[in-house]
Amino acid sequence: MYSCREASERASRAMEEPLPRMQRAQLWLHLAMCRGCHNFSRQIEFLRLASRKSPKMFDRDEG
Template sequence: MITCKRATELLSQQLERPLHFGEKVSLKCHLLVCRGCTNFGSQISVLRELSREYQRQQGKD
C-alpha cells in the first residue's frame, strides 16, 4: 500500500502524464480506503477545470 504522500504525488502527476499500470493499481487501491486522498483528487480536478475555464474566458475578452 502506498502512502498518502505518494498518492497525492500520483494524483498530481496524472494531470500531466499517463500513469504506468503499477502506479494506477497502487493509486486505485489507496483511494478505495483513503477518503482524504479521494477528496484531494476531486479538489485538484475541480481546480484544473476552473483554471481552464478562466483561461478560456480571458481569451474571449
C-alpha cells in the same frame, strides 16, 4: 500500497501525464480506501478543470 504523501504526488502527476498501469492501480486502491486522499484528488481535478475554463487573467500586457 502508497502512503498518503505518495498518493497525493501520484494524483498530481496523473493530472499532467498518464501513469504506468501498476501505479494507476496502486493509486486507485489507495483512493478507494482513503477518504482524505480521495477528496484531495477530486479537488485538484476540479481546480485543473476550473483553471482551463477561467479567463486568462494574467495574459494582458500592462507595460
